[in-house]
Amino acid sequence: MGDVAAAAGVSLKTVSRVVNGVGYVSAETLASVQAAIDQLGFRRNEFARQLRQGTAATIGLVLEDVADPFYSVLTRAVEDVALEQGYLLLSASSAEDPSRSRRIVESFSSRGADGIILAPARGTDPEFLRGEIAAGCSMVFVDRPVPGIPADTVLAENVGGAREGTAHLIAHGHHRIAFFGDQESVYTATERRTGYCEALEEAGLESDEAMMVLAAPREAPAELIDDVLEAADPPTAIVAGNNRWSVRLLRHLKERGQRPLPGFVGFDDFELGDVLDPGITVVAQDPATMGRLAAELLLRRVAGDEAPHEHIRLPTRLIVRGSGELPGPFAER
């Protein structure tokens, strides 16, 4: 900036005014400064600006894995909001590892993130997060909350959605329904299992531990699935607790050549679910809206909004495509 000032024969401050478009600058001064800027290829040094201003117009996004379509769609929505409002977005995958997640949050926060949208990994230390918030880094939780932390949350209607999906199978004549969800320590997994159990109970059906698998879909051994499918009293229908489990199970069923196909309802939609035959009935979430709302909420906080914390529950939507309507043994006709 000094060079530009010298070239244009003005003071540093005047160049600063031109660059930022604030304050009074005469037309001719402006022109000569602009010319000097263009000629020298000057670019404002953001580090110095950030240091001086104490802010970086940056937000962070930490979620389990960008390669998961649920999160990648959410990421894109956050990106769009951030770009629109002139914020830079930092993002990283926690890989569901609390220490990696913590490292990421620390690095974002020390790099001046004004706020962070966080899908907390299971086992995240609440005290740590509390400290970050106290240090001035706003937080919005998406997909999963951390109980007792003063922050906004944007979650899906996990219990209600899973209840509806399960009830849908029951209504089509299934009484013996298996549930496959993520590890017990994952919030959404237990919420959705709760919804599943509620639906069974409402229908007067007994829930059976042997019909519930809670494990990481990527790591669960195939035997775990076979144990359920080949139980003495096997299920006639399946509820998948997330899109990873849906894909895993559908692949497994195809490999087994399972016939007749069990009734199937997946939580969270996934690509090609409509193209499979039968189409896969799902309880769809809306990751794009989730991301957009979280980003807008966070940016409001960053801008100084002190209103009470919001706890948004996004409704789910049952999309009927065939697999959830395969008649069970107790179907009316």
Next chain:
Amino acid sequence: MGDVAAAAGVSLKTVSRVVNGVGYVSAETLASVQAAIDQLGFRRNEFARQLRQGTAATIGLVLEDVADPFYSVLTRAVEDVALEQGYLLLSASSAEDPSRSRRIVESFSSRGADGIILAPARGTDPEFLRGEIAAGCSMVFVDRPVPGIPADTVLAENVGGAREGTAHLIAHGHHRIAFFGDQESVYTATERRTGYCEALEEAGLESDEAMMVLAAPREAPAELIDDVLEAADPPTAIVAGNNRWSVRLLRHLKERGQRPLPGFVGFDDFELGDVLDPGITVVAQDPATMGRLAAELLLRRVAGDEAPHEHIRLPTRLIVRGSGELPGPFAER
């Protein structure tokens, strides 16, 4: 840092030494400084550090759309390399819009990105990129190059892969094969079409413009597809130029209830391609390796590696699953 120094009764510089673990500090001084740091919850201000050091240990990643599974997997791989080497990753989707892409690159670069991995949007101004590189921001192009720019590239074997996929259909008795690819201005689209044309030519088949659609898969009207499928001399097989087109076409074929199913080979693998019936034969790329190699290459450049630019071509792999082996009218038996 001043507060810590005061609390520990030492100079600023000594605190700096403790924080960075460089230089000589006596055990007891270290202990008292550490205590002061912990007590005050001190965190180094990265802005000031960056200003002083002139670097931010940051790299950027700009691609078309994180919500596209190809790019989301690539992103995850880049993330992992960056994290491993202590770099922060900035990433954003260009939405295939040159001006958005440019804005993103500028913002990354002015925020001190030491280098950028770029999947250049079609129509990206080479002069602009040249300027960024001259300004000290290393670049690695993934998926698509920008001709004439001094930078490393990591690309897929587009021509060879498409040729192999098309030849595979021909070998199974198809002589009339349609090609659906991205807009003509997209590098990979024309490369893959070239491979497709080469395979036809090698087999002594005539290529027919009416059998080639080059359009954005999201925006192409359904009639465009129907025009091809319902041509006077309709295709018996289809090559899809990317995973977006594969999904679009498979959905379209299902909606039409098209029978018999045309032979089908997709460029780039996609989730559930193996679960569909028949399984979808694809020419698979390896986005994770592409991302990893690009990130490693970029970090080497950032670290000062001045070796000649590398131009890596990642091989593709034909995965046979059924749709590409449906016999065509000229099948031998």
Next chain:
DNA sequence: GGCCGGTGTGTCAACGTTGTCACAGAGCGA
């Protein structure tokens, strides 16, 4: 004429860190 607000420009300090230099004591070999 004196005062005012609007316009245009410059000086200076400060943001928080780290590299350079300086200094001082201890240990040691010549």
Next chain:
DNA sequence: TCGCTCTGTGACAACGTTGACACACCGGCC
């Protein structure tokens, strides 16, 4: 004893920007 290296610490400037403040000029109004 001198000079050397190793250890431990501090003073100070500099990174490039911007906010606070000061100043000077102009036209208009009482």
